[in-house]
Amino acid sequence: xxxxxxxxxxxxxxxxxxxxxxxxxxxxxxxxxxxxxxxxxxxxxxxxxxxxxxxxxxxxxxxxxxxxxxxxxxxxxxxx
Numbered sequence: 001x002x003x004x005x006x007x008x009x010x011x012x013x014x015x016x017x018x019x020x021x022x023x024x025x026x027x028x029x030x031x032x033x034x035x036x037x038x039x040x041x042x043x044x045x046x047x048x049x050x051x052x053x054x055x056x057x058x059x060x061x062x063x064x065x066x067x068x069x070x071x072x073x074x075x076x077x078x079x080x
């Protein structure tokens with residue numbers, strides 16, 4: 001094998017390795033973005049759930065009822 005053929009083979013192997021490393025890095029970034037979207041969706045569901053609970057608490061507090069009735073209503077909501 002002559003000298004220039006060896007240089008060409010070394011350059012080809014190095015270029016191929018660099019392309020594969022870049023591809024691997026890009027795929028890892030894509031997976032990280034997909035994971036962030038799933039986490040964002042889970043947080044959005046949790047916020048919606050908390051907003052519903054806050055609405056129930058606001059409704060209980062703003063109603064003009066006695067404290068015994070309030071305690072009974074809280075117990076009913078807790079049982080759900």
